[in-house]
Amino acid sequence: MSEGVAPGGRVESGMPLLEVHDLVVHHGQLRALSGISLRVYPGEVYAIIGANGAGKSTLLRTIAGLHHPTGGSIVYDGKNVTGVRPDKRATAGIVMVPEGRRLFPSLTLEENLKVGATYARPGPWTIGQVYDLFPWMKERRNQRTAQMSGGEQQSVAIGRALVANPRVLLLDELSLGLAPVIVQRIYGMLPQILASGVTVLLVEQDVSQAMRVATHLQCLLEGRTTLEGRPSDVTAEEVEAAYFGMGSSTSVDAKSPVRSAPDVEGGEA
Amino acid sequence: MAWVNAVIQGILTGGLYALFACGLSLMFGVMKVVNLAHGDLATVAGYVGVGVIAATHVPFLWSVPIVVAIMAVLGYVLQRSLLQAAISRGELITLIVTFGLSIVIENGLLQFFTANTRGIGTGSSLISASFSIGSQITIAWLDVVIFGLAIVVLLGLQYFLSGSKYGRLIRAVADDREAAQLSGADYRHVFGIAAAVAFATVALAGISYGMTTVIDPTSGTDTILLFAFAAVVIGGLGSLWGTLIGGIVLGVAQQIGAQINISDELLAGYIVFLAVLVIRPQGLTARRSES
Numbered sequence: 001m002s003e004g005v006a007p008g009g010r011v012e013s014g015m016p017l018l019e020v021h022d023l024v025v026h027h028g029q030l031r032a033l034s035g036i037s038l039r040v041y042p043g044e045v046y047a048i049i050g051a052n053g054a055g056k057s058t059l060l061r062t063i064a065g066l067h068h069p070t071g072g073s074i075v076y077d078g079k080n081v082t083g084v085r086p087d088k089r090a091t092a093g094i095v096m097v098p099e100g101r102r103l104f105p106s107l108t109l110e111e112n113l114k115v116g117a118t119y120a121r122p123g124p125w126t127i128g129q130v131y132d133l134f135p136w137m138k139e140r141r142n143q144r145t146a147q148m149s150g151g152e153q154q155s156v157a158i159g160r161a162l163v164a165n166p167r168v169l170l171l172d173e174l175s176l177g178l179a180p181v182i183v184q185r186i187y188g189m190l191p192q193i194l195a196s197g198v199t200v201l202l203v204e205q206d207v208s209q210a211m212r213v214a215t216h217l218q219c220l221l222e223g224r225t226t227l228e229g230r231p232s233d234v235t236a237e238e239v240e241a242a243y244f245g246m247g248s249s250t251s252v253d254a255k256s257p258v259r260s261a262p263d264v265e266g267g268e269a
Numbered sequence: 270m271a272w273v274n275a276v277i278q279g280i281l282t283g284g285l286y287a288l289f290a291c292g293l294s295l296m297f298g299v300m301k302v303v304n305l306a307h308g309d310l311a312t313v314a315g316y317v318g319v320g321v322i323a324a325t326h327v328p329f330l331w332s333v334p335i336v337v338a339i340m341a342v343l344g345y346v347l348q349r350s351l352l353q354a355a356i357s358r359g360e361l362i363t364l365i366v367t368f369g370l371s372i373v374i375e376n377g378l379l380q381f382f383t384a385n386t387r388g389i390g391t392g393s394s395l396i397s398a399s400f401s402i403g404s405q406i407t408i409a410w411l412d413v414v415i416f417g418l419a420i421v422v423l424l425g426l427q428y429f430l431s432g433s434k435y436g437r438l439i440r441a442v443a444d445d446r447e448a449a450q451l452s453g454a455d456y457r458h459v460f461g462i463a464a465a466v467a468f469a470t471v472a473l474a475g476i477s478y479g480m481t482t483v484i485d486p487t488s489g490t491d492t493i494l495l496f497a498f499a500a501v502v503i504g505g506l507g508s509l510w511g512t513l514i515g516g517i518v519l520g521v522a523q524q525i526g527a528q529i530n531i532s533d534e535l536l537a538g539y540i541v542f543l544a545v546l547v548i549r550p551q552g553l554t555a556r557r558s559e560s
Contacts, residue, residue: 066450091453104448115441115449
């Protein structure tokens with residue numbers, strides 16, 4: 001429930017594995033993130049929630065290196081990685097499952113996993129381990145992923161990220177376009193992934209799903225943090241207010257009580 | 270019998286055209302680069318072959334791997350520098366850059382090698398040897414060897430792309446550059462490898478062309494590039510074996526055209542090329558459907 005640091009974390013529990021300081025990101029003229037900060041400790045499941053266009057995916061993509069921030073910094077394992085290329089971040093252990101799966105359609109299932117394993121760090125995850133986690137994959141490993149269902153593709157995308165042996169696994173909108181039953185099943189794999197020592201930072205539009213799995217919660221609204229805390233410490237009303245930006249301000253950030261900045265609201269294309 | 274002969278000669282010429290085309294197809298399939306300097310680079314390879322033999326006096330067969338290696342390195346370097354810089358600025362810029370590169374190469378070759386034609390001396394009787402079937406069909410051994418080389422190159426490419434680590438990465442990067450980066454692959458390096466492989470085939474195309482006929486500084490654009498384009502379009506963009514089908518169709522059309530009237534050789538080839546563009550723009554080999 002209110003367990004902050006899960007067992008099996010390989011780093012000293014006192015030091016965050018991933019730190020984001022005052023991150024500002026622009027998409028052209030649009031300001032998508034206006035000073036986001038967060039700290040992810042080893043073994044955590046850190047969930048970012050928020051409505052469409054809140055800047056969640058932008059935040060995750062910036063941490064993965066796909067967007068260049070206009071301000072702020074990203075520190076991973078004590079090292080500043082703000083200017084590091086996405087492929088270097090992946091080989092260092094920050095691996096993302098991108099929104100919309102983004103599998104390689106002309107490759108077979110197994111080839112997709114092999115690409116993920118090409119530049120893998122040493123670690124517990126192998127293609128065989130992924131087949132153990134998702135037993136259906138073994139029989140269908142020579143199929144093209146384009147013929148598979150959304151849930152199956154999402155599983156392959158997770159497998160492709162796992163075989164790289166990430167230390168921080170970034171999950172971008174796992175539930176997008178999937179039936180609730182499938183979403184449940186995919187999130188059901190999370191304990192096994194955590195047990196292997198992986199730390200998870202996820203973005204989720206489905207708040208109840210995020211509340212169920214997260215050890216720490218952060219809500220974004222129009223590129224700003226509106227709520228932060230453990231799921232057990234926040235009430236449903238607080239989350240609702242933070243999510244939609246209604247009622248009394250629950251902002252933890254005292255510097256920006258109201259939306260006073262003249263920026264255009266952050267939106268995702 | 271003359272018609273049968275035309276078809277046989279056309280098929281054999283198709284092998285040479287497939288050699289011209291497969292590098293162009295690979296560069297387009299992976300990097301989305303339409304390399305207008307493709308033919309000129311093949312000519313460069315021909316001149317490098319001439320130069321290597323003249324400078325080192327190695328036997329012809331030894332010069333082939335040397336030229337292939339030189340061109341592969343050139344491909345990697347060119348991709349990582351000029352072409353990568355162009356790619357990050359957009360597709361139109363890439364087209365213009367390769368067009369400029371083509372002009373620079375042609376004029377550079379004119380400057381250094383004059384407009385005189387050159388042939389690649391194999392130093393063996395193979396270049397002129399032939400065998401006959403019946404009284405009307407005479408087949409040059411050189412054409413058979415080049416056709417065989419084309420098959421070997423295509424088989425090698427297929428094996429490389431489907432079976433090797435870099436082949437897999439090349440296909441992954443061609444599918445989704447960003448997703449490949451998220452798996453730790455530096456797509457620019459993978460592009461470089463793909464260009465090295467494409468340039469290796471360009472080297473073989475240039476040497477083969479220099480053996481069957483003679484090269485001059487303009488043969489790259491006048492002949493090799495146009496035939497390569499025609500073969501790729503007829504066979505189907507992005508399809509490896511399609512380049513062989515396209516090459517054969519183009520070769521047969523040209524030979525049949527020449528059989529009708531010797532001056533119709535090129536015209537017949539381009540009529541088929543245009544007909545395919547109109548009737549079946551995706552090419553003769555069925556391409557897998559992509560979004």
